[in-house]
Amino acid sequence: MKISREQVVQVAKLARLELDNDELDALTGQMDAILAYVDKLNELDTDGIIPTSHAVPVENAFRPDAPVPSLGTEKALSNAPAAADGCFKVPKVIE
């Protein structure tokens, strides 16, 4: 086994995903099979290989720190499930 059901539960917690028992069971089997498959990468010796995080060489993209027009509060809040006083409104943060 590459991954246990307990680990899947823990990953779901990290990912902030509420999953029911059926989903957890299915994911345990599927993730196990996929992780077993990706193990084939270990056939390759990658000692000394520089990892690629970006396929095309780019340097830091700097720009002047000058204000430019932006969306504005009204548009930024236009899709909010709840808003009040020009802010996003959420359930209590500290329980």
Next chain:
Amino acid sequence: MSLTDLTLSELHDKLRTKELSSVEVTRAYLERIAAHNAALNIYLTERPVEALRDAEAADRRIAAGEAAPLTGIPLALKDLLVTEGIRTTCGSKLLENFIPPYNGTAVHKLRDSSAVLLGKLNMDEFGMGSSNENSAFGPCRNPWDRERVAGGSSGGSAACIAARLAAASLGTDTGGSIRQPASHCGAVGLKPTYGRVSRYGVVAYASSLDQVGPVTRTVEDSALLLQTIAGYDRADSTSIDCPVPDYRAALRNDLKGVRVGLPKEYFIDGLDPEVQRTVASAIDVLRDLGAEIVHVSLPHTDYAVACYYLIATAEASSNLARYDGVRYGRRVTGEGGLIEMYNRTRGAGFGDEVKRRIMLGTYALSSGYYDAYYLKAQKVRTLIRQDFLDVFAQVDVLATPVAPTPAFRLGEKGADPLQMYLSDIFTIPVNLAGTCGLSLPCGFAAGKLPIGLQLIGKPFGEDALLGVGHAYQQATDWHKQQAEL
């Protein structure tokens, strides 16, 4: 010949000389959409009234003598491209009612040239899938055979070409999502080099792999559409500031002096015999046109799918953290506080495949597993990219199949996610290497199922790719064949 059969360049000429009006052409497309969309499920959002308004504005611009190449041409967009004031769902229940407050850069460029926007196209949720079956709004069907998949994730972008429900469209490609559906639907799909087209306003799946590109009827149309959307954009710091060539000038009629490489790892035993046969005939055509055929090797090909499903899922788990029920999209709350809202919103809003990829990616990035999975995959990505750079020292383009089989049946691969992932074996390496790939029709399997040829080019070598593709289309008529609706 009906108005909806005209290519972009034919339409542009007829609009510019006022032989046709944009309103006439747009009306013809709207009638076709009204007649066929219900059966094919290609459009998630139609805009019949607004499209005619776009067309009227385009006709005024043409009358003023100010026509741009896409002015008045009816186009459609994958529903992953944000459109100001037009619902953008990403194929997800979570964004069912999301109305973006701005246009992405590619969309802005189309609007700026007064293209007509017919609507938004079906797709696998957040671009995750190879069959369009992961759309929360039901699968888009293949116009050549409605019991088969259109491919994915840009299924709607390819199907709308095959069904003549738009003159051209835009899709996005993270692991083959433009090229594979184009192959299954008999369309021309181009994934440009990473950084060639701005990703600003493209809802992110895997940011180091995602790229926007055209889906069209002909290679010439692909060149026209790429010309408009390509270029550096200060709003996307990963777009590349290098000159955009004149793509139409790169179109050619013969292939004298062109070296075409055949990577042996792409012509394997598991390949469907009809795919093998049609791609082999296409290569014969390239040879007859004057190309020199060279046998080459991309030795790390077999590791690409494993590499991709670690890197893409890791990036997805990070990108999709934004769907938390706070700023946009669906919110589901319970008795508890903020954390419970996050958990419930995401648990209820995402479909199975999206959850699976977020879980895999979260695991690959989690403490204790990062080096073994994510870092290892990034190192293998270096080897895969180097394979391509080495091969492009010997040849100008590569010719390969796009997908190992023609379009499969709806539901056929539903039970086993890994089998679905493996169907992207020939397209994924191009995204990992960050280079460009073109899928174009090269024949049919039994039952009139389209098969695509993939041409892979050097980084920023879209001009060479389009040149070879155009020469092929001058010598063949696969791209002119039409699905009967």
